[in-house]
Amino acid sequence: MKIVMAIIKPFKLDEVRDALTKIGVQGLTVSEVKGYGRQKGHTEIYRGAEYAVSFLPKIKLEIACATDQVDKVIETISAAAKTGQIGDGKIFVYGLDQVVRIRTGETDAAAI
């Protein structure tokens, strides 16, 4: 089992969610996060005074899935979240040891 963690542009969330639902992903967790990458930040101007905003708002998705599904999930997120512009985000994958569904007590693959 793996966790696929993706950082995407906030306005792409709905498209990514729809695409993931279509390939059978049954749940995901979303957080509003801030950070920077190659896009760096931007400047905001208020009454002529410039303020550097170095952390940009992004959306973080976390999806738990079976190992054999990982490639498909990555492919789907990449396709749906891509604009071709700098700042589209990144996808990270890491291992997942254990899963428990609290209501039923099911574990691992059955709980995903």
Place this chain on the structure above:
Amino acid sequence: MFLKKFSGAGLVALAAAILLGIALSVPTFHSSYAQAPAATEPAPAAAPLAAAPPACDAKTLEKCTPNSGDTAWMLTSMAIVLMMTIPGLALFYGGMVRKKNVGDTVMTSFAITCLISILWLFFTYSLAFRAGTPFIGGLDRAFMQNILSDISTGIGNPNSLAPTIPETVYSMFQLTFAIITAALIAGSFAERMKFSAMLWFIGLWAIFVYSPIAHWVWGPDGIFNSSNPDAWVKVLDFAGGTVVHVNSGTAGLMAALMLGKRKEKGPPHNVVLTMIGASLLWVGWFGFNAGSAVSAGMQAGMAMAVTHIATATAGFTWMLVEWMLRGKPTVLGICSGAVAGLVAITPASGFVGPMGAFCIGVAAGVICYWGCTGLKHMFGYDDALDAFGVHAVGGASGALLTGVFAVSEYGGTAGLIEGNYQQVLNQAIGVGTVFIYDVIVTLIILKVVDLIIGLRVSEDVEREGLDLALHGETVQ
């Protein structure tokens, strides 16, 4: 150090002293109520069916009935001018600070409203608006004694400044001006001043700066009052370009200089709050300017029209200037421009016509944009929310342009466009005198408060945010 730590206790002591003062003045209250009817009482023989007292006007100021239309408009004006400060100005400023200071910022407006109202009752109204000397009024209305002649017979107690409305209404209307003038200063010292020091500063400033300056320009025997035949210089200031805006903006600049720069600056946390605040200011300003006619007639109507024209023009102008120079039109920009227009048309509103207002609006949009950007950066002071850049710069521009665009048909005084060069000079003398007096006295007050309790919060408090450190509250 003792005093610095116990500035809160100092406030309590002041409150106690004030209450003691009230207790001692109780005989005054009694005598005032006992005397008032005696002084103006219609003979007891005047049975209820007898002819009603005559209407009050400029010639009849005793035993007369106030004009109900004028009184209704002035009651309304008072309420909407109060709305300019709370919540209008509180939100306008609150949106521009960082989130950790928004509670302190809105509470500053609210606390100033309460403080100035109490001082007004005690003596600042009397000092500003009653006859006394050309420089400061008398104390015959201290504690508002004798302010009402006889309520049961419908006889008001109008004064020569407001001949057709009860003096209670006039006093409360003028109170709302004193409140917003003091509250405007807060834009300069936002995000770094001690709350206790702020209260001391504002209270002393209201007594030693606002009261005399309001008396000079609006007091019946004031040195600059254009309707006082004995005035030294006849300065046109319809609704307070000099008294309110040059005055508060200059005091703000002094506070910004004395306090020093903020350790860190951040962008406004919510420009929507600022937009709501600016909109409330715009609406309330009809009470401010049209209400300054102290009647519901032709002059009030023209004041309302020119106020709206100048405001819309200045907001639009600022937006265009910013768009040209910075590439984007902004919410904060158009709101700032509108407020700049309101400020600039304030002294002119009873004296200029619609096209004069349009010109003043364009000038305010351009000049105040420069005041908040070029001028501020040139000198490097940290006028946090641009009280000086908008109010002093806009107020002074408006005051001078009043001398240019005044039309005798509208307000009784000709300006430069009708060939009266002298009026521009008079306006400059008014602005210059207020500026100099304000600078000197405000600096003295700030220095005294700084020595006794300290003006500025510690670096840790500033970093943590005033809300949590000074008020134990946070806004999410």
